[in-house]
Amino acid sequence: MVSRRLWQALGVAGGIAGAAGAAVGVGVATHKRHEIAKDRRRLAGELDAAGEQPGAQPPRTSSSVMTEDGIRLACEELDPHTGDPALTVVLVHGFALDRRTWFFQAEDLPRFTDPPVRTVLYDQRSHGRSERAPRESCTIAQLGHDLDSVIRSLAPSGPLVLIGHSMGGMTLMALAEQHPELFDERVLGVGLIATSAGEMGTAGLSGSLLSRFNPLTRTIGGLARLQPKLVETGRRALGDLIWSITRRFAFGDRKVDPALVDLVDTMISANAVDALTDFVDTVGTHDRLAALPAFSGSELLVVAGTADQVIPFSHGELIAGELPKAEFLALEGVGHMPMLERHEEVEAAIEGLIRRSAARIPGERRRA
Secondary structure: OOHHHHHHHHHHHHOOOOOOEEEEEOOOOOOOOHHHHHHHHHHHHHHHHHHHOOOOOOOEEEEEEEOOOEEEEEEEEEEEOOOOOOOOEEEEEOOOOOOHHHHHHHHHHOOOOOOOOEEEEOOOOOOOOOOOOOOOOOOOOOOHHHHHHHHHHHHOOEEEEEEEEHHHHHHHHHHHOOHHHHHOOEEEEEEOOOOOOOHHHHHOOEEOOOOOOOHHHHHHHHHHOOOHHHHHHHEEEEEEEEHHHHHHHOOOOOOOOHHHHHHHHHHOOOOHHHHOOOHHHHHHHOOHHHHHHHHOEHHHHHHHHEOOOOOOOOHHHHHHEEEEOOEEEEOOOOOOHHHHHHHHHHHHHHHHHHHHHHHHOOHHHHOO
């Protein structure tokens, strides 16, 4: 019989491999699954009248990009509903998620008219619909190269605004480290959402499942590689428990719309556990504080939630301190998914970033 500790580990791996930490057992392991399911249905019923719920998005232009090492990345390109685009916005998702992270932004940015923008989204390697990559290539440095491949293929010319969430923000830092000239020549705006420039002492991610120091993560990773069917079976068996853990760690508001929790849970569950644990070492060793000055010539936005249990709020404060010209949007009581949990405020900040960036474009190149 699988031990209680192992079942907890499997539950964490399946539901929180990108949004959780060592506190997985606190209050959740003892909460009976049928009670969680009942609570989930109750919340869904209460919020059902609130309006349209996020689900499947309408069809959009799909494409793919081949990375320098031969991994196919699944991409989407969204043209503005009206007008010629003044610039291209590239959205980069975080660990264990996929491009559906940007559900609300992908709906709203094509409608944006001040100025019109083209939007590019993609799934990071081994995430979403992109191809599975060898473990040794699952590094933030390689993710920076992947982003460069996406830009060269889908936005080879013209001004850019780059926005990254969590590990996506780290990807932007890797790109800046590798290609600072791109930020001098083309990147007019940078958005960093719920991310970190590295492990700074005890305020780092050492208490998180994202940390290479977490023995539970090491155990899960090894087991997932040796017995993937066992791990995935445990993941499915604990569906409601995993859903509750996802809500606990991904969001600050315990009464968040269940459809948003479903969206995050679906994204995480779509990724193989061993594929996710391949990235643990690179997140744990991420240290790119020295790359931040490359952003200083761009318009800047830093977003952080005070209730983020994955990347502490202090990491956002540190980034904003290193980039004093940045707009710092501190969201009280918000967790690790601010673009979902408080999407209206985040979208307003992103639109402000785009406007400031577009104002830097010479008048003859700007589009109304």
